[in-house]
Amino acid sequence: FEPHQLDPGLLEIALTESILIHDTDIIRQALFDLKQVGVKLSIDDFGTGYTSFKYLRQFMFNELKIDQLFVSLLEKDTRDASIIQSFVSLSEGFNISLIAEGVEDLDRLLLLKEMGCSRAQGYFISRPIDGESIPLWLHQWQERAAAIFGNAPLVKKPSEVQRLIA
DSSP states (O other), rough: TTTTTOOOGGOEEEEGGGGGGSOOHHHHHHHHHHHHHTTEEEEEETSSEEEHHHHHHHHHHHHEEOOOOHTTTTTTTHHHHHHHHHHHHOOOOHEEEEEEEESSSSHHHHHHHHHTTTTEEETOOOOOOOOOGGHHHHHHHHHHHHHOOOOOOOOHHHHHHHHHHH
């Protein structure tokens, strides 16, 4: 990390659950080494693969990303709501951040927030954008979030964001 002057604490590596079934010494050592220098690890598409509680404890992940499969039918299938609620409890018990993938409308976002999942990603929040568009998007999203949740925006102008990411 030193040759590139990158703070390892700013780097997060998202792993799919399938990588963990290859219980090789090389993978275990690589993940351990990354954690030792401060790199954050997350499990992507959580709940659809092979993760066991053993891996959650062994690798000390920083974040679980709930697969959109469970989020997409949240209002229609009480089983998905129960699964997400158990993920919320699990993340709290392990002190791991939780993020819901595939949030595509306000109702779903509010329901997830009510269930205790305070972080989300999906088309309701933003479609993929290029780096130059981030300052304007952040400003617009914060205004939108303030209207939804009643919070004051953290950044007042897109130029303030530009200074933060420059």
